[in-house]
Amino acid sequence: MSTTNINPPTSETSTFKPKPIAEITSAIVRFAGDSGDGMQLVGTQFTDATAIFGNDLATLPDYPAEIRAPAGSLGGVSGFQINFASSEVYTPGDTVQTLVAMNPAALKVNLPDLERGGILIVNSDAFDATGLKLAGYTSNPLEDGTLDGYQVHKIPMSRLAKEAVAPAGLKPKDAERCKNFLALGVTFWLYDRPIAPTLKWLDAKFGSKPEIRLANELALRAGINYGNTAEMFQVHYRVQPAKTAPGTYRKIRGNEATALGLMAAAWKADRKLFYASYPITPASDILHELVKHKNFGVKVFQAEDEIAAMCAAIGGAYGGAFAATGTSGPGMDLKAEAMGLAVMVELPMVIINVQRGGPSTGLPTKTEQSDLLQALGGRHGECPIPIIAAQSPSDCFYAAFEAFQIAVKYMTPVIVLTDGYLANGSEPWRVPRVDDLPRIEVNNDIDPETFQPYARDGNLARPWALPGSKGLAHRIGGLEKENITGRVSYDPLNHETMVKLRAAKVAKVVESVPDQKLLGPDTGDLLVVSWGGTYGTVRTAVERMQAKGASVSHAHLRYLNPMPANLGELLKRFKRILVPELNLGQLLWMLRAQYLVDAKGLNKVQGRPFTIAEVMDRIQRTLDGEDD
């Protein structure tokens, strides 16, 4: 393939000569650089422009745990991937078609993911002796043949950026920092993206710093002009807008969607949302989002620790608020004792776990389906809690909303599992109309004459009697309570009754769980069963295998406890069952235990999502009888 050495545009080449545009149906682009290079920012800008242009898309940010890892090091590489298309997109994609690498370390880390023949855009200025040494290159990959087989575009971005932004009058170091916008400009040109959303963002962000605003615009335009005029690019691409259902759309990240789902639930119940949380990666953005909305009456409490956040949620729920807390795995460990109290006092609240690689501190910024079994059983005693797992960034909204519906209907804490991949990933979302969302009925109007703290309704829910109500004063707590009266009781038979009642209540949630649907025929050689954030990848893999004629269907579970009523029967209609998970087989364990089926796992714990190819390969091997 062509390795083009290119000079910056000269006055002759900058004469406007539009280059041909090739129509394509999808593209996968990854921006990679040092964590100080602003890759998440340009990735987000590219995404915004793409969303507004009307493509369907999915994104995957991938950044180091350290805020500032050593500059230029392999550990400091930050990446942002976007898959966009003129049809529906379910994943950020496997192999990358265009890679932007801002330094040698970024090239080294990301090159294995670039497809053969793919486009590679590098900042050649960063490939000096120091940069190469930091990345562990003994010779310059731009010159030693490493990149043979790729379409390599070497652009002296640092130098070009400095020259382009000269009119803004920045200090040289600040001017050089604009190279990320130069890179963005090149990709804007390459994929024919609109520039307006980014200019609007610059206005909002740097309104008070006109010189910075101007510099970034100059760099962006320089990148676009460079693509248009430099002789290195022969063609650029257009991905037509996706044909999607009519409506109002926005781009949304998983954590944003979770926050909005919690707020919308409180709104539809005419309640105030109370969110107590302790900062933790990758869940903190929920806290940051909610605190913006105090004018909705949202009360946000940054507690002194995870335990306090959980306890504060219990206090808030007792007071009648829609109470929630959010965290990640290590925080769930700490909350476990208080979650037991929440189960015992039977108050409604939502616990969000944005899962990450574990155990212990593990991989804070990387994704893993780490905590399903913890959600199911990670508390002492018989301590059942309903579990819902979100399946895409925008689905986090509905998962959070439904969690409150269940919490209030059954007077129980509910766990929502999302993960780092969903939390930071984004996609276009057809925004629901608030009027179309179901009302959440809450009843705190209780007759003091007949009030009993642990009397139960048809859903086995106890009354939500709020302090301050006349004649309803009662005491709740962690000690076992006498059935109906709620008095402290050490009676052995009463304890068994109460344990069974709490279990029966959570089992009864199944009445609010829709029957499991399948993608594909309802009988066949193989059923692939997945849950949570792997939805897009597994679905795409199954669809591609179906297109090849394979007898395979897909069941993606959103409800993990209780699981849908018809699931056991569905499982028995297939010859084989495959459960792909980003853990060592937690859903697999549950399915085998609950339904006595000989399911097999596809398991990966590398802090990264599955690729479609990995899942397809395993499906093929399973169909070929590898497990038989």
Added chain:
Amino acid sequence: MATLTTPAVSLQPKDYGSNQEVRWCPGCGDYSILAQIKKALAAVGRDPDQMVFISGIGCSSRLPYYMATYGIHGIHGRAPAIASGLRLVRQDLDIWVVTGDGDGLSIGGNHLLHAIRRNLNIKILMFNNRIYGLTKGQVSPTSEMNKKTVSTPYGSVGAQINPCSVAIGCEATFVARTVDMLPKHLEYVLQRAAHHRGVAFVEIYQNCNIFNDGAYKYMTDKEVRDDNLIELEHGKALIFGKNGDKGIRLGSGYRPEVVKLGEGGVSLYDLLIHDEKATSPALGFMLSRLRYPQFPEPIGVFRAIDAPVYDALIDDQVKRLTAEKGPPDMQKLLDGPDPWEVE
């Protein structure tokens, strides 16, 4: 002791008690505390339906079950955290935390510290018996050095923590100490706490007659107590002793010292004057350090100042932002800053 303000409701102390059987050991100091809480609440006229008692784990933490108010018997050490959540969503309730020395200063130290430094509008009653009672007699963070217990048979070696010093160190806006066996004083201090807006921390010396009997004998025995305790009163000199002839003076190096009035020319004017409203916590902190047997131990209100209340400040922000941003529009929020239409 006189009621401080006119009651809002007119109830008898017994009206604050629930029908649950009280299950503390016979002779426990907690009985007296429970009785004085009911008296104080009746005196200040609180409506039980507007009150919530929240506790952790330990003997003291059983108290909410015995009140005819709302209540949560929580988990070990976490009562201030549960109370924080309730306080933030409900400004209208009167919230009291009941804790002990192990619950509040060992397993729950972090929550206590933060509830205090935030100045949440809650009362915190710490029953300090200087021992673990419910778990049968282990050493507590407030146990004196070299204490022999089941978990320290050769004597404890960790230094003793002083609850009022901790509270004042966190700049609690109300800090007081009282004793289970001095019911009048106990009731007075509880009334004072009831009227405080902001966090009110009350340490109650409490006798555990099973595992640490007589821990406060020096404060409660009629023969010696006047020489061993000193009652703090705002604006008054620090005088104590059976004959009222001893006092506390600030000596050289800002060290407090016990002096005898009339000896060596010491007069009333040489004594420290208590100022519970001092902005600086320094005086209150110094007084909280006075320990038997070198000094008489102070009881009464160390500190009672007005300061912005956390939950009220949060509410102010909500009001200010609502005024600035206008009434909430959920659809607009969901649509986000940059929605686009697909026809």
